[in-house]
Amino acid sequence: MPGPRVIYWFRTDLRLHDSPALHAALDLQPEAFWPIWTWDPHYVYRARVGPNRWQFLLDCQDDLSRSIQKLNDKSKLWVLREAPQTLFPKLFAAWKVTHLVFEKDTDAYARDRDNAVMEAAKVAGVQVIIRSGRTLWDSDDLVEKNHGKPTMSISQVQAAGPKVGPIPRPIDAPKSLPNPGDLSLEFEQEQPPPEPDFQVEAREHSDKSYESIAGPNGDFAVPTLQELGFPAPTKKITGGETEALKQLARIVSDEPYTATFEKPKTAPTDFDPQATTLLSPHLHFGSLSIREFWWRVQDVVEKYKGTASKPPVSLSGQLLFRDMYFGAQAALGHDYAQTMHNSHCRFIPWHLPSKVDHTKGLINGEYHVDSAQAEEWFQRWKYGRTGFPWIDALMRQLRWEGWIHHLGRHAVACFLTRGGCYISWERGADVFEEWLLDHETACNVGNWQWLSCTAFYSQFYRCYSPVAFPQKTDKEGAFVRKYCPELRDLPTKYIYEPWKTPLLDQKKAGISIKGDGKEDLKGVYPRPMFDFPERRTICIDGMKQGYRVGLYGNDLRVVDGTWRQLFNDEAEGPTEGSTFEDAVHGSGDTKARDIPSGGEENDGTVQEGAGGTADEGGDNRGGNSGGNKRVRGNGNVLDRYIKKAKR
Numbered sequence: 001m002p003g004p005r006v007i008y009w010f011r012t013d014l015r016l017h018d019s020p021a022l023h024a025a026l027d028l029q030p031e032a033f034w035p036i037w038t039w040d041p042h043y044v045y046r047a048r049v050g051p052n053r054w055q056f057l058l059d060c061q062d063d064l065s066r067s068i069q070k071l072n073d074k075s076k077l078w079v080l081r082e083a084p085q086t087l088f089p090k091l092f093a094a095w096k097v098t099h100l101v102f103e104k105d106t107d108a109y110a111r112d113r114d115n116a117v118m119e120a121a122k123v124a125g126v127q128v129i130i131r132s133g134r135t136l137w138d139s140d141d142l143v144e145k146n147h148g149k150p151t152m153s154i155s156q157v158q159a160a161g162p163k164v165g166p167i168p169r170p171i172d173a174p175k176s177l178p179n180p181g182d183l184s185l186e187f188e189q190e191q192p193p194p195e196p197d198f199q200v201e202a203r204e205h206s207d208k209s210y211e212s213i214a215g216p217n218g219d220f221a222v223p224t225l226q227e228l229g230f231p232a233p234t235k236k237i238t239g240g241e242t243e244a245l246k247q248l249a250r251i252v253s254d255e256p257y258t259a260t261f262e263k264p265k266t267a268p269t270d271f272d273p274q275a276t277t278l279l280s281p282h283l284h285f286g287s288l289s290i291r292e293f294w295w296r297v298q299d300v301v302e303k304y305k306g307t308a309s310k311p312p313v314s315l316s317g318q319l320l321f322r323d324m325y326f327g328a329q330a331a332l333g334h335d336y337a338q339t340m341h342n343s344h345c346r347f348i349p350w351h352l353p354s355k356v357d358h359t360k361g362l363i364n365g366e367y368h369v370d371s372a373q374a375e376e377w378f379q380r381w382k383y384g385r386t387g388f389p390w391i392d393a394l395m396r397q398l399r400w401e402g403w404i405h406h407l408g409r410h411a412v413a414c415f416l417t418r419g420g421c422y423i424s425w426e427r428g429a430d431v432f433e434e435w436l437l438d439h440e441t442a443c444n445v446g447n448w449q450w451l452s453c454t455a456f457y458s459q460f461y462r463c464y465s466p467v468a469f470p471q472k473t474d475k476e477g478a479f480v481r482k483y484c485p486e487l488r489d490l491p492t493k494y495i496y497e498p499w500k501t502p503l504l505d506q507k508k509a510g511i512s513i514k515g516d517g518k519e520d521l522k523g524v525y526p527r528p529m530f531d532f533p534e535r536r537t538i539c540i541d542g543m544k545q546g547y548r549v550g551l552y553g554n555d556l557r558v559v560d561g562t563w564r565q566l567f568n569d570e571a572e573g574p575t576e577g578s579t580f581e582d583a584v585h586g587s588g589d590t591k592a593r594d595i596p597s598g599g600e601e602n603d604g605t606v607q608e609g610a611g612g613t614a615d616e617g618g619d620n621r622g623g624n625s626g627g628n629k630r631v632r633g634n635g636n637v638l639d640r641y642i643k644k645a646k647r
Contacts, residue, residue: 002031003028003029003030003031003032004028004029004030004031004098004099005030005031005032005095005096005097005098005099005181006025006028006030006032006033006034006097006098006099006100006101007034007036007091007095007097007099007100007101008021008022008025008033008034008035008036008101008102009036009037009038009084009100009101009102010035010036010037010064010077010102011037011102011103011105011110011286012103012105012134012284012285012286012440013103013133013134013286014060014061014063014064014240014241014285014286014287015064015173015241015244015286015287015288015289016064016067016068016071016173016174016241017170017171017172017173017241017245017289017292018133018170018171018172018173018289018291018292019103019133019171019173019289020103020131020132020133020171021101021102021103021104021129021130021131021133022101022174023131023171023174024101024129024131025099025101025129026174026177026178028099028101029178030099030178031178031181032095032178032179032180032181032182033075033177033178033179033180033181034078034095034180034181034183035068035075035076035077035078035177035180036077036078036079036080037061037077037078037079037080037222038079038080038082038083038084038087038088039079039080039081039082039209039210039223040083040084040113041083041192041194041210042083042109042113044192044199044207044209044210044228045192045194045195045196045197045198045199045207046196046198046365047198047199047433048198048199048430048433048434049199049433049434049439050202050230050402050434050435051202051225051230051231051232051233051234052233052234052235052237052401052402052435052437053281053402053435053436053437053439054225054228054230054233055225055232055233055236055239056237056238056239056281056285056402056437057239057285058222058223058224058225058239059238059239059240059243060239060240060241060285060286060287061077061079061222062222062240063239063240063241063242063243063287064077064240064241064287065077065222067241067242068177071174071175071176071177072176072177072178072179074179074180075177075179075180076220077222078180078183078220079215079220079221079222079223080185080213080214080220081189081209081210081212081213081214081215081223082189082190082191082192082210082213083190083192084113084117085113085116085117085120086190087190088100088117088120088121089120089123089124090187091185092120092121092124092126093124094184094185094186094187095181095182095183096181097124097126098126098127099126099127099128099129100117100121100126100127100128100129101128101129101130101131102114102129102130103130103131103132103133103134103286104130104131104132104133104134104138105134106134106139106140106326106329106330106442107329107440107441107442108329108333108334108336108337108441111333114130133286133289133291134286134290134326135290135322135323135326136161136167136290136291136294136319136320136323137160137161137164137165137167137323138164139323139326139327139329139330140330141164142157142160142161142164142323142326142327142330143160143327143330143331145160145161145163145164146159146160146327148331149331150327150328150330150331150332150336150344151323151324151327151328151331152324152328152344152455152456153324153456154311154312154317154320154321154324156324156327157320157323157324157327158311158320160327161320161323167291167294167295168291169291169295170289170291170292170295183220185213185214189210189212189213191210192210194206194207196365198365199230202230202434203228203229203230204229204230204231205229206229207227207228207229208227208228208229209223209227209228233402234399234400234401235400235401235402237278237281237401237402237403237437239281239282239285239287240287241282241287241288243282243287244279244282244287244288245288245292247277247278247279247282248279248288248292248293248296251277251279252296252297252299252300255300255303255304256304256306258297258300258301258315259300259301259304259306259308259309260304260306260307260308260309261309261313261314261315262309262313262314263276263313263314263317263318263406264313264407265313266405266407267405267473267474268394268404268405268406268407268408268411268470268473268479269405269470269473269474269478269479270405270473270479271397271479271482274403274405275405276405276406277315278403279293280437280438281402281403281437281438283322283438284437284438284439284440290319290322293319294316294319297315297316298316301314301316322442322443324446325442325443325445325446325447326442326443328344328442328446328455329441329442329445329446332344334361334362335361335553335554336441336442336445337363337429337441337445338354338356338362338363338426338553339353339354339424339426339454339553339558340354340356340361340362340363340553340558340559341361341553341554341559342455342552342553342554343552343553343554344455344552345449345454345455345552345553346453346454346455346546346547346550346551346552346553347454347546347549347551347552347553347555347558347563348418348452348454348542348543348546348573349542349546349563349564349567349571349572349573349574349575350417350422350423350424350425350573351370351371351374351421351422351423351424351573351574352367352368352369352370352371352374352375352378352423352424352427353367353368353370353424353426353574354366354367354368354424354426355367355368363426365430367424367426367427370573370574371574374421374422374423376516376518376529377421377423377529377530378416378421378423378427379518380516380517380518380526380529381395381412381415381416381421381423382395382431383395383399383520384396384399384483384484385517385518385520385526386415386517386526386528386529387498387499387517387525387526387527387528387529388415388466388467388496388528388532389466389477389480389484389487389495389496389498389525390411390466390467390469390470390479390480390496391411391412391415391466392480392483392484393479393480393482393483393484394408394411394412394483395412396483396484397483398412398432398435398436399435400483402435402436402437402438403436403437403438409432409447409451410451410464411464411466411469411470412428413425413428413447413448413451413452414451414463414464415464415466416428417448417451417452417453417539418452418453418460418463418539418540418542418543419463419464419535419536419539420530420532420535420536420539421535421539422535422538422539422542422572422573425448425449425451425452425454426448428448429444429445429448432444432448453543458547460540460543460544460547461540461543463536463539463540465532466496466532467496467497467532470496471496475492476492476495477490477492477495477496480495480496481495484525486511486522486523486524486525487509487511487525489508489509489510489511490505490509490511491505491509498511498513498525499513499527499528501513510523511523511524511525512524512525513525513526513527514526514527515527516529517529538572539572541571541572542571542572542573545567545568545571549563549566549567551563551566562578564576564577564578565578
């Protein structure tokens with residue numbers, strides 16, 4: 001009797017070590033075994049992914065393919081360039097597949113995709129095997145043990161996780177792999193429509209990766225950045241399982257660092273090397289197993305003779321935070337990544353709110369420009385031209401390198417939302433989605449909700465000063481001088497407040513502090529785009545009113561736009577009148593007004609508690625679900641009057 005003919009579908013598990021799903025596939029003792037990757041147009045066109053993260057993914061795929069070839073020179077990672085939803089029904093028949101095996105993915109799009117593929121498998125008589133391996137505990141099981149609710153605090157994870165069961169020890173990588181079967185593809189490729197393409201502005205030419213299902217040479221090769229139309233990465237950070245395991249070994253070899261790590265005590269201004277592990281991109285793409293990371297750290301901690309750090313600030317605590325966000329996402333689905341319809345996300349009338357497809361109840365990737373001033377601030381923030389060197393240095397590091405320290409992420413997120421610009425956290429999440437190497441929706445969205453105090457965390461009055469905070473770890477401004485090189489020769493006393501620099505000192509430093517930052521001019525650094533203490537006060541007042549009104553994203557008044565009746569017209573954000581049209585055509589930009597630029601007279605700051613400090617989260621556990629039902633298909637004046645933002 002013929003043996004199993006198994007497709008192993010790699011996704012966010014680009015490794016051979018500690019892969020429960022791969023282990024389950026090989027336990028079938030396949031007669032034919034195809035390790036494949038489907039080149040999904042959702043990520044090629046509909047997700048925001050910059051060249052740095054694309055290259056990291058390609059590195060991971062190339063490294064995995066080489067590792068497979070070492071175990072079986074007749075095999076490799078076979079990349080098929082078609083959407084999985086249309087590919088698999090044809091592939092099941094062409095290769096006479098009996099089993100499809102893959103690692104579980106709880107991302108909202110991934111659930112929809114996998115359900116479609118599983119339905120096709122059922123029709124074809126193909127058995128599907130799924131194993132959890134992306135998180136410490138299966139996210140759905142974690143939610144179940146959390147009384148069926150989203151995990152909104154680390155203490156909930158610590159309580160629910162052990163009820164799921166102990167975290168298993170990692171599984172060894174396989175020693176061999178079976179041969180693939182026939183690779184003929186006697187069917188037509190269905191090429192995806194390239195529009196809308198959320199990455200069109202980043203491409204140097206149109207995407208060519210779908211010109212042939214097996215690639216330009218017919219060898220199922222991993223695509224290249226050139227095929228995708230992207231320029232070379234601005235900084236090369238190598239991806240792949242080989243590099244991940246090498247980095248992990250280096251980290252755990254430093255036993256004091258591993259055992260006593262406390263994330264809030266690491267310096268956001270450190271670079272070359274950075275103060276933290278930089279393993280998060282490997283966790284996202286699965287080139288490093290989270291259980292491998294967990295147990296290697298635990299083994300060091302158990303043997304350490306001194307006083308070891310503990311969650312939530314320890315290395316293991318960071319992994320628990322990751323499971324928390326994945327649990328929240330698993331419970332809330334598509335609504336998790338937006339305010340609209342989200343029962344656990346507070347509604348705040350931010351500037352630049354997302355457009356919503358009310359037939360689906362989902363944001364559509366575009367946003368409203370309710371204030372030209374807010375749009376200008378957003379663009380200056382995004383490209384590091386705010387006139388606040390600490391913020392600008394961080395945003396330039398993010399753009400060039402694809403990574404910034406977690407406290408740096410806190411600082412720029414607070415500045416954009418409740419501590420400066422009063423712009424929607426969804427705009428910031430979009431930028432991070434594009435530029436972060438380690439972007440995964442669960443953690444990115446969770447962190448932005450935390451830092452905007454719309455979920456997980458509620459102490460909105462605790463803000464980061466862009467002047468005082470970086471001086472705690474970098475009084476000389478080395479970080480700013482690195483990433484804002486036009487300021488490299490500025491006297492130290494002015495490095496975080498260059499607008500205070502006397503003209504003679506500006507001349508000596510070869511820099512002119514002037515302008516609005518709309519253009520990147522040589523030898524010029526812009527003045528600050530607003531007076532920070534004044535904007536901080538305005539934002540805190542706005543947050544106070546938002547909290548006092550007490551709406552969540554699933555409230556009917558949020559969905560139909562009547563929330564404006566609950567806010568004072570003078571409140572920050574598009575709150576004037578009773579419709580969005582009133583807000584835009586009435587008093588216009590009076591909210592995000594052009595406050596005269598100035599210095600920071602009171603630089604007091606309180607360090608925030610998000611994502612790794614002594615705070616454990618837990619705000620909004622119950623949401624605002626009292627009698628509110630989800631509404632789909634209702635139009636809203638929000639989407640009628642504001643022109644599409646130029647992306």
